[in-house]
Amino acid sequence: MSKVAILALTSTGIKLAKEIRQIWNKDAQIFVSKDKVEEGLSIFPTGKFTTGIQLLFKQYDALVCIMATGIVVRSIADVLEDKQKDPAVIVLDEKGRHTISLLSGHIGGGNQLTLEIAAKLNSCPVITTATDIQEVTALDILSKTIDGWYSDFKETTKKVNSLLANHKKVGLIQHEQWVKDTRGLTVIKENDAIDLFDAVLLISDKYEEKLSKKIIQVVPRRYVLGIGAKKDCDFSIIQKEYLSFCKSVNVHYRSIKKMVSIDLKKEEPGIVRFSEWLDVSFETYSAEELSTVSGKYPESSFVKQVTGVGNVSLSAADLASNGQVVTGRYASHGVTFALGKDEDDACCMLWD
Secondary structure, three states: OOOEEEEEOOHHHHHHHHHHHHHOOOOOEEEEOHHHOOOOOEEOHHHOHHHHHHHHHHHOOEEEEEOOHHHHHHHHHHHOOOOOOOOEEEEEOOOOOEEEEEEOOOOOOHHHHHHHHHHHHOOEEEOOOHHHHOOOOOHHHHHHHOOEEOOOHHHHHHHHHHHHHOOOOEEEEEOOOOOOOOOOEEEOOOOOOOOOOOEEEEEOOOOOOOOOOOEEEEEEOOEEEEEEEOOOOOHHHHHHHHHHHHHHOOOOOOOEEEEEEEHHHOOOHHHHHHHHHHOOEEEEEOHHHHHOOHHHOOOOHHHHHHHOOOOOHHHHHHHHOOOOEOOOOEEEOOEEEEEEEOOOOOOOOOOO
């Protein structure tokens, strides 16, 4: 469950906060003012509500606020950033009669948390996002469920969700059965005509060229990327070779969920910048850890002399994917890559 903070201002609110923690999330931390603190409760950071909630806003995945909606709105206004980053904010009245999804209902999971709390309290859930009211799926929720990526997030989300909420014709093409919630979507095949559709969602991790303007590709992030590189290899070279690698194995460059290498490369500037460009986590293994699987793949005496292990990208991909390496080793201009599939189901080889 998300990291949750429950905030209350009055004695009645604190009583409800304790009830919510007991019946819904025993790990939630309750924050109150200094004059109302007691065992099991914490004081608002800084000792003041407004500055305290602003700090908690940046530290927690969800804030459950038992107070007037207006107080919450005014207090968090200065720290609102982006719907992809802001935490879920749920507001309840002191009697627990209404549970309101105030912020980050989709990406932050606010709508789902609202429904969970309301069910526990036998409260009335208040959800105002248009797609939920119209009982259709939403692009940002759909993407979140498959750990997906699509370009121009804000504008694309606004466009597609508006079409869905207004019951316009939106198609869905998927190479595998990733998407389960197809409410408001028309499932079609890749070769079907799309002229009558206002937009078509293509769920694919493949390298797609020359897509129609109506088609919006949503890329499931399902691979781990093993990487090796010569010392001081420039970011631009790594980026260029990576794009060539993706094209060669017919994989979309955004289908990566994590990047891995040897710990010698943990602070290599070009690689670090590359992970930031991909917007994925970068994890490393020791030579000893990599050596436990390196024998499964072709080894280089030169690489072993430099790093202590016979190969880096393949071994790192192996460890990060529990042995599900799906490509061979790509090597060019001092950079090596290999992909592993970080999923439980089997995957065919992409490239030899």
